[in-house]
Amino acid sequence: MLKERIRDIPDYPKKGILYKDLTPLFKDEHAFALCIDELANRISKKKVDYIAGIEARGFLVGAPVAYKLRKGFIPIRKKGKLPYKTVSMDYTLEYGQQTIEMHEDSLDGKENVVVIDDLLATGGTTRASIDLISSFGANITALAFIVELGYLNGREKLKGHDVISLIKY
């Protein structure tokens, strides 16, 4: 049922890549609520103080999970988007160099954090998020996604961490 709500976009963002478009899933109230409920259910079995969501679709998935679990939400944003003092992490994606940031007072080092994004592809951004959160001394108890592109082996980059995904390709 959920896979029927995921649209294939060939050659996006560049030739040879088959992009998984989740907007039909988000638009379907049953599919959307089902995904949030299932992620929240599986995350509730972990130690969790905060949900961290990766800009921008990780906000769309992570914030409802945080709300459902009655946890605070912490944004991980692209460079230059956060207004207060930040800490940052550079990383390399196939499209070039990227930087993500968090506010320097996002965490104090004792918290259990679950990182959420909509989709696990190569795992580059998630890996950088782990490194950024770890730089505070905080503990990452799970990495959670609606979709996992298993053929890209993203889990390789996330070794030692608990990976949750609802739909696999």
Added chain:
Amino acid sequence: MLKERIRDIPDYPKKGILYKDLTPLFKDEHAFALCIDELANRISKKKVDYIAGIEARGFLVGAPVAYKLRKGFIPIRKKGKLPYKTVSMDYTLEYGQQTIEMHEDSLDGKENVVVIDDLLATGGTTRASIDLISSFGANITALAFIVELGYLNGREKLKGHDVISLIKY
């Protein structure tokens, strides 16, 4: 209580602007859930088929409201971010020309839509979102925000529409 969770950032994004940073509010599980519950409660009194959220913080607020009300969520994104065919709307902000986009199959013209963002400032992006949604023929039944900067008179640009805000400055 909620205002204590909003941080003033002077001279951001440019000199003379006092930016309201909501990240401490999102991080506080009680304040965050209170805002989502109250927005959902007020929106539930309107006709609503879909929640549309404006990238990126409008995802963070709109998606939990959609989840709570068991409605579908439709993203309004900055130019070039959506993978499928889009319709777009240009508008002018104090920082220059901007463009927002929606997928061309986001709406079919009969729906009741509530637009959500974190904060109402001058109303430029919200006005463009109204125009974009109206171009489908859909009906906008409310515009909802956590914070309203009343001194910027954003409501002037949104005349004829029902504006909901939880915290006013």
